[in-house]
Amino acid sequence: MKHEAKARIIKRVRIRIGDVPECLGRFAMLVGEHGGRFGQISTVQIGKKVKIRDVDIHAPDEIAFDRLCDAIRKMEGVDLLGTTDVVLETHRHGKIQVTGRVPVETIDDLSIVYTPGVASVCTKIHANPELAMEYTSIQNNVAIVTNGTAILGLGDIGPVAGMPVMEGKALLFRVLAGINGYPILIDSKDPEVIIQTVRAIAPTFGAIKLEDIRAPECFEIEERLDAALDIPVMHDDQHGTAVVVLAALLNIASSTYINLKRSAVGIVGLGAAGNGIFRLLRAYGVEEVYGADINAAMTSRFESQGGIPTDLAGVMEKSKIVVATTGVPGLIKPEMVRPKQVILALSNPNPEIDPDEAVEAGALFAMDGKSVNNAMAFPGIFKGALRARATRINDAMKIAAAKKIAEFAGESDLVPNILDKRVHEAVAEAVERAAFKTGVIRFVDSAEV
16 A cells, blocks of 8 residues: 555556456556556557557556566567656646637627727726626636745745646636636745735736745735735635545544544644644634644744644644644654544655554544545635635635535545536535625626626
8 A cells, every 4th residue: 555655657558468368467467566556548459369458557656667667578468569658748738728718710700809899898898897707707717826836745846847737727627617727927936026926917817826835925925915805815725725624524523423623633734734724623613723843933823823832742642633734754653643543644645654554553544645635625616706706715615615525525435526526516606605695705786787
């Protein structure tokens, strides 16, 4: 299981294999012996005695994959015809593009979508700016803003190197929620530059999604933009992650008969994700939250917001539920685990403690970060906020999203399938209702529109 957790690369091999059962079986065993696991398998060609197949293999690293290829070449009845880096090929020329919603096939079409017809729309919007929400794409546009200082588990690699992640977020916005996500790369580590840049481009968008900006700068950037703009601003690393964690904890509490609000919760790692989780748990009603971080500034911020600072040993000793977001594999040792403890070791690709080791050490329940993906939350949250014309995304909207995600989880899962569009639509509806209920919406005089 630990070997699988380290699988970081996906390669495609094209093989010609004898059409007899033992060939396929031996090939499968060989892949497993080299630490690989299968992804998609497709048939390219079928002959009388052989088949040509493309097989996606998840391998631990390049070295392991190269050794597997050498072993395949030596197999009797199997020929290695070629290899492809399927991830690089998928990303070639980017993953997103801008496409039109209306056809332009005739001169009449052109005169309607562009000059001279467009002038009348511009004039109406000039007279009543609210009409831009009806007659432009603004209300369905989200800026995905990063400076590349905290990209996935890669750290400070810069905004351009982080662009594939931003494109991925934009693609998920479109596929899962029908939203236009626009990556915005800002080549600066100065919070003031980021804040002023976003303020200047904000009229293009119905909401701002801050992404992969390191702590503590991300806190100031989000707080100031949220105060300055009349559209929703959300730092996904904090709040998207927190929503999915709360959804998972709601289901864990339900299945283990734990009273979440009355349980002591410990958070190891008080950066962006840890801070967001802490704030949402407090908003939900959890009163006793311990926290540990090697960064004194993060610990001080946590304490100022009502948390109880301690160290790693203190968190493990005092907390019924432990949530770790440190990025340090193996930080939590089995001997630290208390009987009947719940442990969410969320760092990817390798957790602070392997869930099986935690359970063997006495934990009631343990999980890693594979299921806690903020893409389960942000499409529906933003869709609901945009639909409501919300001015911000508040705690009530996040809690509504978490509860709805928890509702859709199956009996054997803590969170639902991330590609289930029904979930994202249901989350959007719940978030929209919460926005109206809490009054964080921009009221428009229907007579004027």
